[in-house]
Amino acid sequence: MALVKRFTQFVDPPNEGNITQVPESVPTLGTPKIETRGMSFFYGTKQALYDINLQIQSRAVTALIGPSGCGKSTYLRSLNRMNDIIEGTRVTGEVLLDGADIYNRDVDVVSLRKRVGMVFQKSTPFPKSIFDNIAFGPRIAGQTNKSELQVIVERSLKQAALWNEVKDRLKESAMALSGGQQQRLCIARALATNPEVLLMDEPASALDPASTARIEDLIFELKQNYTIVIVTHNMQQAARISEMTAFFCVGRLVEIGQTKQLFTNPTQKETEDYITGRFG
Amino acid sequence: MKQRDDIYERRLIWRHRVGLCFEWLCRLATMGALAMLVLLMGSIFSSALSPGRGSGLAPVSLTEISKTHEVNGNLTYAVSKVVGGDFCFKSDPEEKIKSFSSADVRDGKVVFNHNGKRASPLFDLTVREISPGKEPIGKFKDVGPGHIPLECPVPDVHPPQPAKPWGWLTWNFLTHGNSDDPLQAGIMAGFWGSVWLVGLTGLMVVPTGVGAAVYLEEYAKPTSLTKFIQLNIANLAGVPSIVYGILGFTVFSRMFGAFDKQETIVSLTFLQGFGFKPIDIALPLGPVILSGACTLALLSLPVVIITSQETLRSIPASLRHAAYALGATKWQTIWHQVLPASLPGILTGVILSLSRAIGEAAPIAVIGVAAHLSFAPGRITGISDLVQNPDKLLRAPFDRFTALPTLVYSWVNEASPNFEHVAAAGIIVLLATLLTMNGTAIFIRQRFQKWNRW
Numbered sequence: 001m002a003l004v005k006r007f008t009q010f011v012d013p014p015n016e017g018n019i020t021q022v023p024e025s026v027p028t029l030g031t032p033k034i035e036t037r038g039m040s041f042f043y044g045t046k047q048a049l050y051d052i053n054l055q056i057q058s059r060a061v062t063a064l065i066g067p068s069g070c071g072k073s074t075y076l077r078s079l080n081r082m083n084d085i086i087e088g089t090r091v092t093g094e095v096l097l098d099g100a101d102i103y104n105r106d107v108d109v110v111s112l113r114k115r116v117g118m119v120f121q122k123s124t125p126f127p128k129s130i131f132d133n134i135a136f137g138p139r140i141a142g143q144t145n146k147s148e149l150q151v152i153v154e155r156s157l158k159q160a161a162l163w164n165e166v167k168d169r170l171k172e173s174a175m176a177l178s179g180g181q182q183q184r185l186c187i188a189r190a191l192a193t194n195p196e197v198l199l200m201d202e203p204a205s206a207l208d209p210a211s212t213a214r215i216e217d218l219i220f221e222l223k224q225n226y227t228i229v230i231v232t233h234n235m236q237q238a239a240r241i242s243e244m245t246a247f248f249c250v251g252r253l254v255e256i257g258q259t260k261q262l263f264t265n266p267t268q269k270e271t272e273d274y275i276t277g278r279f280g
Numbered sequence: 281m282k283q284r285d286d287i288y289e290r291r292l293i294w295r296h297r298v299g300l301c302f303e304w305l306c307r308l309a310t311m312g313a314l315a316m317l318v319l320l321m322g323s324i325f326s327s328a329l330s331p332g333r334g335s336g337l338a339p340v341s342l343t344e345i346s347k348t349h350e351v352n353g354n355l356t357y358a359v360s361k362v363v364g365g366d367f368c369f370k371s372d373p374e375e376k377i378k379s380f381s382s383a384d385v386r387d388g389k390v391v392f393n394h395n396g397k398r399a400s401p402l403f404d405l406t407v408r409e410i411s412p413g414k415e416p417i418g419k420f421k422d423v424g425p426g427h428i429p430l431e432c433p434v435p436d437v438h439p440p441q442p443a444k445p446w447g448w449l450t451w452n453f454l455t456h457g458n459s460d461d462p463l464q465a466g467i468m469a470g471f472w473g474s475v476w477l478v479g480l481t482g483l484m485v486v487p488t489g490v491g492a493a494v495y496l497e498e499y500a501k502p503t504s505l506t507k508f509i510q511l512n513i514a515n516l517a518g519v520p521s522i523v524y525g526i527l528g529f530t531v532f533s534r535m536f537g538a539f540d541k542q543e544t545i546v547s548l549t550f551l552q553g554f555g556f557k558p559i560d561i562a563l564p565l566g567p568v569i570l571s572g573a574c575t576l577a578l579l580s581l582p583v584v585i586i587t588s589q590e591t592l593r594s595i596p597a598s599l600r601h602a603a604y605a606l607g608a609t610k611w612q613t614i615w616h617q618v619l620p621a622s623l624p625g626i627l628t629g630v631i632l633s634l635s636r637a638i639g640e641a642a643p644i645a646v647i648g649v650a651a652h653l654s655f656a657p658g659r660i661t662g663i664s665d666l667v668q669n670p671d672k673l674l675r676a677p678f679d680r681f682t683a684l685p686t687l688v689y690s691w692v693n694e695a696s697p698n699f700e701h702v703a704a705a706g707i708i709v710l711l712a713t714l715l716t717m718n719g720t721a722i723f724i725r726q727r728f729q730k731w732n733r734w
Contacts, residue, residue, distance in 0.1 A: 085604060114607035124602040127621050136616065137606040186602070193607055 031099070033058040033197060033227040034079060039093035041074055043086070048074045050251045051093070056197075056244075061219060061228045063238035063259065066248035067274065072231045075248065076199050079229065080116035081109050097197070114141060117190035121202040123182035125174035125189075130166050133174045133185060137193035152192050160188035161218055180211025187218065191226075198222065200230040204237065216241050235275055239263050247271045324711075327704035329447035448705040457654020458687060462698035465691070467709050472656035473569070473681035474713065478638045480573035480677060481580065486630055488577075489584030490619075493626075496585070497592040498614055517582035525646030528575025533647040535564035556671040561678050567648035569657055570677045575643050580633035587629025591622040624729040631721040635714055641685035651690035653682045684710040 032055035041049035049071045056062045064072040074083065081102060083089045095102050102112055114137070126133050134153040135143075143149060153170070157163040162184045166177070174185055183203060190198060200219070204212040219228060219241050232238050238245055239259055246256040247270070255268045266272045456466025500506045530536060544563040551558050565571045595618050603613040619626075658676030660666055666673065688710060691703035 080605065082601065082605060085601065110607050110609055112607075113605055118605035120598060120602065120605075122598055124596075124598040126599065126602065126617055136603070136608075140606070140608050140612045140616065189602075189606065 031058075032056055033098065034229070035094075035096045035099075036075075037094040037096070039078070039091065039095055041071070041078055041083070042090040042092075044088040048251055049078075052253045054246060054253055054256060056227060056229055058227050059223060059225065060244060061223045061230060061242040062244045062246065063242035064229065064231045064246050064248060065233070065235060065238050065274075066254075068233075069250075070248040071251040072246075072248045073201055076201055076229060076231050077118075079197070079199055080113050080118055082113075082118065084109060114193045115195055116197040116199060117193060117195035118199040119183070119186050119190050119201065119203050121205055123179060123186050123206070125177070125182050125185055127173070127175060129171045130174045130177070130185065131170040134189050134192045137189060141193060156188040156192040159191050159222070160184045161214065161221075162188055178211075180207050180214060183207060183211070183215060184218065187215075187222075191222075195226065197227045197229065200228065202231055202233060205233060212237070235263070247274065249274070324704050324707050327701055328449050328708050448701040449708060453702075453705055454709070458652050458682065458690075459654065460652075462694075462696055462702050465699070465702050466654075467684070467687060467706050469653045469656055470651075470682050470684045470687035470706070471709060471713065472660070473653075474638055474684040474710075476569050476657050476676060476681065477572050477576060477644075477683055478634055478717070480569060481576040481637050482630070482634055484573060484577040485580050485584050485633065489581050489630075490588050490626055492581075492585050493588030493592060494614060494619070497589050498610070498618070513582050513585050517586055520642075521579055521640050522642040522646060524575055524579040525643030527578065528571060528643055529647045532565055532571035532574045533567055537564075539563045551671070551674065556674060559671070559675055559678065565678070567650070567680060568678050569681045571647050572644055572649065572681065572683070573677070575647060576637040576640065579640065579643060580637045583633040583636070584626075584629050587632070588622070588626045591625025591629070592618065594625065595621050620728070624725045627721055627725045627728075631718055631725075635718060638714060638717070639685055639710065641683075641689045644683050644686050645689065649682055649686050650680070651682050651686050653680065657681045684713065 034056040036052050036054045039049060039052045040047060052075060054075075064076060066072050077083045078091060078095060079097075079102075083091075091103050097112070097116065101107070126136060128136075131153055134156050135149045138149060138152050143152070154163060154167075157166065162181060165181060166185075174182065177185060183206075187198075187203070203219075204215045207215065216237065219230065222228060230238075230242065242259045244256065245259045245262045247254045247262065247266075247268070249270050255262060255266060255271045257267070262271065263275060266275065453466050454471070455468050456464065457469045458467075459465045496506065496510065534540075546561045546563060547558050548561065549558045599617055599621060600613055603617045608616070657679045658672040659679070660672050660676065684706065688703050688706040691699045691706060
């Protein structure tokens with residue numbers, strides 16, 4: 001009972017304003033946006049993920065939690081095939097995006113990554129102007145019309161709640177922005193290619209609480225239009241922003257459920273140990 | 281316990297002292313380098329800016345004419361202070377007997393041969409500069425078996441002019457070709473030769489060097505072959521430049537002797553299609569700009585490759601991942617993100633290697649470049665000439681040339697004493713060219729670098 005009390009605090013922190021008001025209508029189990037069936041992942045001969053069966057709902061936030069090295073980041077990166085960059089990696093099983101296997105031979109990785117955007121833990125603005133940072137994605141996709149680009153840049157920056165801060169200095173270096181602004185810039189950059197899914201690998205772990213709150217606000221806004229998968233070490237954060245939470249441990253998916261359910265009444269012993277801080 | 285503290289404290293003090301010593305040694309070394317730089321620049325400048333052309337020295341003064349020096353009809357005159365110009369002995373009714381120039385003066389003496397017909401010329405002698413309108417600079421009275429100087433030296437032959445601040449580094453020096461006479465020698469041919477050489481070298485080195493670096497760093501799988509290539513590039517960077525000279529001589533200048541029996545002419549007639557006159561290229565190429573540039577390109581390629589690779593390696597992986605995650609292909613990632621981000625480093629490597637190339641005398645000398653040229657490559661005389669004959673631009677790479685370091689080297693080797701000043705002035709021109717090149721490149725680098733703050 002003490003456990004329940006402790007984690008209802010996380011779900012409903014007393015003074016966090018509107019972002020804590022998770023809608024009561026948890027997404028229905030329709031056709032999932034992303035689904036992995038019996039997926040295993042190998043770095044060379046070392047197996048990192050074992051038989052993952054996971055469904056990710058459309059227009060909702062799914063949080064992946066678990067101790068370090070449990071494979072949640074690997075799982076996230078395999079959703080837009082970023083692991084392909086690493087030599088000697090291998091995937092078995094199925095990763096379905098809208099019902100089509102993304103590891104199919106005739107899938108174009110480049111267009112897949114345009115549909116499935118990604119934001120990294122460390123903000124990585126390109127050493128260019130703010131405008132060029134956002135416009136890079138559309139440009140390499142073939143958009144050369146200047147006024148179109150301007151529209152895209154403005155829309156993305158507004159979506160990422162950065163427009164008001166940078167609208168007067170779009171031509172200045174993105175490296176001059178603060179850490180939180182850089183991370184929002186990266187989110188805006190990912191949004192500029194009009195993705196359907198947004199993967200976030202610990203997007204707020206290097207930021208101060210104020211910037212973290214802004215990113216969380218942003219995620220809350222974005223989930224109305226995008227499917228978001230977020231890896232986080234911060235369990236309060238997972239509880240605050242996500243509808244579904246998946247708990248990974250040593251390369252296995254231990255448990256997946258609605259966030260409230262998982263934090264208040266986990267079915268597995270490992271999950272309970274982890275979220276109560278007894279392990280990990 | 282107290283003793284141990286003492287030891288510890290003493291050790292700390294000694295550590296501090298050693299650190300101080302090291303710091304001061306480093307400071308001393310820096311000062312030494314600075315002093316050497318100042319000395320070097322000082323000596324070059326003092327030599328080049330020393331009073332030179334027409335600055336008030338009597339060009340020649342004959343101080344002795346003596347029968348005792350007469351051997352087989354040779355009369356020896358002691359001469360001092362020959363700066364330059366051509367002089368002659370003349371009989372009194374102004375009939376030229378014998379001319380001599382500053383180059384004929386050996387050990388301060390000039391030998392006057394009158395064919396041994398007489399012990400000594402039985403007429404009055406006049407020594408004067410050949411150039412018209414110059415006053416005689418020495419008169420010698422015939423006194424039977426010998427001559428006695430009448431006026432020697434003639435004072436104020438050239439009225440003293442105020443010393444020019446730039447000494448030997450005059451406009452004439454910059455705009456004239458080389459000459460045997462130190463007063464006439466100029467650096468124009470060498471300057472344009474070097475500009476062409478470095479320009480062509482850069483054109484060859486930058487795309488190939490950066491391309492090779494990108495391939496080795498981004499695409500090549502780490503097989504044993506790549507490792508072997510890598511090792512050899514590192515080794516090539518340390519090969520002495522004269523070895524590259526031999527290579528360039530054999531491959532580009534002589535072309536393995538394949539055309540030794542008969543010189544072959546290749547005519548580039550396709551240029552007519554672009555509105556140019558066809559160019560005839562004689563094979564083997566010989567010591568032309570193209571051979572020189574190819575040699576220097578080979579010389580600087582390893583350095584460019586290695587520095588470019590280092591730079592590419594230093595670009596954080598997160599930058600590439602960010603680009604990939606936005607749906608960029610490998611090539612787009614490299615072209616739009618990695619290369620622009622590494623441009624400052626690549627430029628540094630290019631600057632370093634091209635600076636080395638422009639100062640290289642040895643390989644250029646080995647491929648057979650002559651110093652005694654008085655025309656710019658392609659015989660381009662000016663901008664108006666170039667506008668009228670644009671095909672000279674295409675002709676220039678196949679033209680003979682001379683380069684700044686070659687000129688300086690040949691001047692240093694000249695016997696005539698005044699050439700040392702000419703050489704010093706040449707070195708200043710070389711340094712100025714180099715600094716301008718580097719300055720431009722550093723300026724470009726700064727402009728790109730301001731975006732890069734990891």
